[in-house]
């Protein structure tokens with residue numbers, strides 16, 4: 143055990159001497175966290191709303207109320223224009239969809255007659271469908287309110303003999319709208335993962351993603367060094383001194399876990415205090431996840447040094463593995479936006495489960511119980527990779 | 539106490555067609571002596587040392603080092619031996635001292651004992667002043683000294699040095715050779731490999747000549763030279779026509795060997811130098827060449843190797 147520790151400390155000393163190490167371990171990850179965070183639009187910023195061209199050719203109070211309703215929908219950003227401009231905006235795909243309120247809409251609503259609205263969806267816009275649903279839901283709310291107000295006013299007129307005039311309709315409408323604003327029953331839709339990313343700020347994604355993305359880069363030094371040691375006969379010399387292969391592997395592993403853990407810790411602190419990501423809802427869950435990330439990275443690193451004999455091959459393989467695992471595992475963009483099929487396939491990879499755990503911890507205050515399943519998958523990978531690494535390891 | 543006893547070691551790389559790097563080697567090294575393995579490139583010196591260090595498993599045979607078997611008790615053997623690898627195996631980005639500290643720990647040293655041994659070894663290899671410099675800044679000779687020092691930290695009873703003087707300046711070589719004699723004086727048994735016959739001659743109590751995996755001769759320097767017989771070595775330098783004269787002289791009676799000329803220099807192994815020398819001058823004059831230098835010498839290990847194999851030691 144003592145030699146394991148001695149080898150690990152030697153690795154850390156060499157790592158400190160290498161001026162490239164802090165660049166890959168800390169500077170680049172921090173820069174990318176900030177950069178990606180600014181690049182990914184956050185859900186509560188205007189940019190992520192879908193643009194809807196709106197032409198109000200009517201201008202009646204009813205039309206104005208409908209427009210207000212649409213304006214309050216968080217999903218939509220209204221682009222008011224005239225009916226003649228709508229076609230151009232749709233053709234140029236400046237908007238996801240368009241809605242035209244024709245002249246006479248207000249009068250028809252007052253008279254209780256069907257009023258036709260024109261909805262134009264842009265075929266190529268992935269958002270058109272969502273806009274259609276949002277408009278539809280606003281319309282049905284509008285209809286409900288109008289009908290309810292009418293019914294209430296009619297009831298009052300019948301019971302009190304008051305004339306069914308605009309004043310009565312107006313006060314009935316205000317009552318209905320007030321009670322709709324504070325509904326009797328509410329349904330909050332929360333889907334385990336969907337809502338997480340819907341609420342996610344940009345740094346929630348980029349900070350957690352950088353943990354997984356950059357962890358391998360902190361290991362470049364140790365892995366390249368191990369291959370160098372093998373080619374220059376240093377591992378052999380350790381064997382000649384009576385050091386066992388398992389002790390060499392243990393020392394390398396320990397060094398990698400320490401290095402990658404320190405890197406993660408600094409990135410977590412940066413995320414927490416500079417970017418406002420909420421990491422510490424459950425410190426134990428966070429700790430377990432971080433240790434798992436380190437173990438996974440170290441296992442990959444060891445396997446790669448066991449399989450390849452040249453420094454170039456090791457560095458190239460580590461970088462490719464890191465990028466693939468990060469990209470496919472959801473460290474660059476949330477897997478939820480890729481669709482269920484892709485996400486399911488990506489969950490073969492341990493990185494996808496690590497990202498689930500990190501998102502759960504930062505966005506939904508997951509505790510230890512919640513991360514057990516994802517971590518079980520990760521540790522199956524760790525054990526499998528380590529077994530192959532130890533089996534294939536040769537000091538010369 | 540028992541030294542090293544080698545019994546029928548054999549190693550073939552990449553069988554069945556690969557080179558047989560050690561072919562039924564049997565010899566022993568006595569406690570406290572300096573034993574040299576002398577042989578050209580590829581003779582099997584490193585392979586033999588690797589098997590005696592338990593780094594390479596022999597196909598057949600075994601060896602006992604200090605009474606322990608290299609195949610069955612490698613742990614015990616490793617505690618007794620210090621191995622200086624042929625190529626410098628150290629960390630360039632650590633200082634000389636840090637390197638020694640690390641290797642000391644690998645040999646199981648710790649605490650005050652470790653620092654004390656590192657200080658002693660730094661003194662021994664003459665690098666106390668430079669101990670805080672990174673190894674990358676050392677000269678080739680200094681690196682070689684640290685390379686040896688790292689194998690001394692645990693006070694081994696047996697020290698293996700695999701061509702420790704390759705590619706270094708005469709001064710560093712001198713200090714290494716003197717160092718090896720000091721180890722012997724301190725009671726260490728030394729196994730030394732080299733392809734420089736001068737080194738083997740100067741250092742060794744006994745020498746084994748290795749060629750193509752086989753031990754072709756073994757004994758003290760005098761015993762080996764006797765294998766050649768009562769012969770004289772005549773070194774000749776010619777100003778021209780060395781090639782053709784060498785060919786001509788090979789056919790003279792009582793000339794046993796003639797070396798390949800190099801820059802006009804060649805040597806002959808002859809039974810009777812006195813009668814031969816006039817004929818050499820005559821031959822040179824007839825060929826229009828002039829002998830610019832001529833020396834008589836006792837045969838040396840180079841001659842022995844040539845005599846036994848028909849090839850020069852360095853080719």
Ligand SMILES: Nc1ncnc2c1ncn2[C@@H]1O[C@H](COP(=O)(O)OP(=O)(O)OP(=O)(O)O)[C@@H](O)[C@H]1O
Nearest residue numbers: 551552557559577578579580581582583584585586
């Ligand atoms: N790992 C290996 N795989 C295959 N062949 C090898 C290996 N190591 C050595 N050999 C072969 O075994 C033979 C002996 O090699 P060895 O290194 O023992 O020679 P040496 O006497 O130490 O030579 P040198 O003076 O060049 O160091 C050579 O033919 C060499 O090519």
Ligand SMILES: [Mg+2]
Nearest residue numbers: 583584585624
């Ligand atoms: Mg060799």
